[in-house]
Amino acid sequence: MKADISPGTVRRPSPETPAPTAKPRLTRRRVLKTAATLVGLSAAATAIYAGAIEPDGLVVTRYAPRPPGWPAGRKLSITVIADLHAGGPDMQLPHIRRIVDRAIALNSDIVLLLGDFIASYRFAITHVPDPVWAAELARLKAPLGTWAVLGNHDWWHDLQGVRSALAGVNIAVLENDAVLVGPDGAKFWVAGLGDQLAIPLGHGRFRGIDDLPLTLSRITTDDPVLLMVHEPDIFTRVPPRVALTFAGHTHGGQIRVPFLWQQFVPSRYGARFAYGHVVEHDRHLIVSGGLGTSIIPARLGVPPEIVHITLGA
Ligand SMILES: [Fe+2]
Numbered sequence: 001m002k003a004d005i006s007p008g009t010v011r012r013p014s015p016e017t018p019a020p021t022a023k024p025r026l027t028r029r030r031v032l033k034t035a036a037t038l039v040g041l042s043a044a045a046t047a048i049y050a051g052a053i054e055p056d057g058l059v060v061t062r063y064a065p066r067p068p069g070w071p072a073g074r075k076l077s078i079t080v081i082a083d084l085h086a087g088g089p090d091m092q093l094p095h096i097r098r099i100v101d102r103a104i105a106l107n108s109d110i111v112l113l114l115g116d117f118i119a120s121y122r123f124a125i126t127h128v129p130d131p132v133w134a135a136e137l138a139r140l141k142a143p144l145g146t147w148a149v150l151g152n153h154d155w156w157h158d159l160q161g162v163r164s165a166l167a168g169v170n171i172a173v174l175e176n177d178a179v180l181v182g183p184d185g186a187k188f189w190v191a192g193l194g195d196q197l198a199i200p201l202g203h204g205r206f207r208g209i210d211d212l213p214l215t216l217s218r219i220t221t222d223d224p225v226l227l228m229v230h231e232p233d234i235f236t237r238v239p240p241r242v243a244l245t246f247a248g249h250t251h252g253g254q255i256r257v258p259f260l261w262q263q264f265v266p267s268r269y270g271a272r273f274a275y276g277h278v279v280e281h282d283r284h285l286i287v288s289g290g291l292g293t294s295i296i297p298a299r300l301g302v303p304p305e306i307v308h309i310t311l312g313a
Contacts, residue, residue, distance in 0.1 A: 050255060050300040055090035055293055057303040058102060063277050064313045067284040069243030070224050073312050074186055078226075079108040079142070080307035082248025083151065085292025086133035088119030090299075093128055093136075099291060100136045103306050110144035110181070113137065113171065114248035115151025115195065115230035118158050119292060130158065130165035138169035144181045147190050148173045151230040151249060152197040152206075153294060174228065176211040178218035189225040191215050191242070196231045212237055231266075232273035235285045244311070245285045250274045252289030256301030275302065 066072075081103060085091050103111070117133065119125065140146050148171050154162040166173055174192025182188050193215055196208035212234060219225055224243045229235075232247035252275035253261040262271040272278070278285040291304040 050298040075312040077108040082114035082288035083290025085119040087128040111146040113148035120157040134165035155198040252302035
């Protein structure tokens with residue numbers, strides 16, 4: 001077909017009749033489609049962040065509580081490592097080394113390890129053998145020692161492996177037991193509770209090996225008491241005799257989807273003991289958000305953390 005333009009002629013738009021511009025019509029359907037695209041993109045970006053970026057982060061969270069059970073002015077610095085979950089997709093050897101290096105730099109008087117040393121994902125991951133992560137933790141030298149409790153994942157998936165790895169590097173596990181540490185005139189007790197979810201009974205029920213009365217019976221002097229537990233739920237039963245309780249397990253909620261995350265905290269008290277410094281009736285609890293992940297290899301709004309506590313400041 002021939003164009004309807006004679007050779008040598010140029011067709012110009014008349015100045016009186018502007019060329020029509022095609023304006024997209026703002027229809028309800030178009031608005032919904034755009035909104036859905038934006039929601040999808042932001043959900044994808046959040047998922048990438050939660051799965052690949054936040055779990056690889058590391059922060060030091062500091063507290064300076066003043067519990068009435070701790071002598072005023074008696075200084076003590078404490079490093080807490082909780083829920084390492086070594087071997088998870090987000091907790092391979094280089095990340096473990098980075099965590100330990102950062103913890104060493106804190107130069108604390110004592111180091112407390114709050115259990116869940118291993119990851120237990122069912123899908124294939126690069127395994128970090130127990131002696132390897134234990135050797136990293138063994139670099140955490142502190143004047144008053146490194147002390148540990150076990151977590152539910154240690155009990156459920158690799159109890160003997162975790163026990164012998166810690167024993168192999170001389171890290172003592174306190175299970176319903178307590179030790180008196182510190183110099184003369186400034187001694188204090190470090191107590192550790194057995195795991196409260198140690199033995200699965202099926203249908204979401206568990207039997208703990210925790211024995212709080214037995215643990216407290218090991219305390220035979222008036223010196224102040226620090227208590228290590230894995231799950232924070234025991235806190236409702238911890239007496240004021242204990243100056244400060246340390247817990248992990250909740251991962252701070254791990255994936256803090258607004259308005260929903262509280263429903264998924266692994267605690268019968270929901271968000272009450274999910275994270276941070278809790279004070280109830282003059283009793284003090286610090287819950288670490290932990291370092292690794294479980295069930296879903298992602299974190300959102302709760303980056304991996306080392307907790308550093310200063311008492312007597
Ligand atoms: Fe955990």
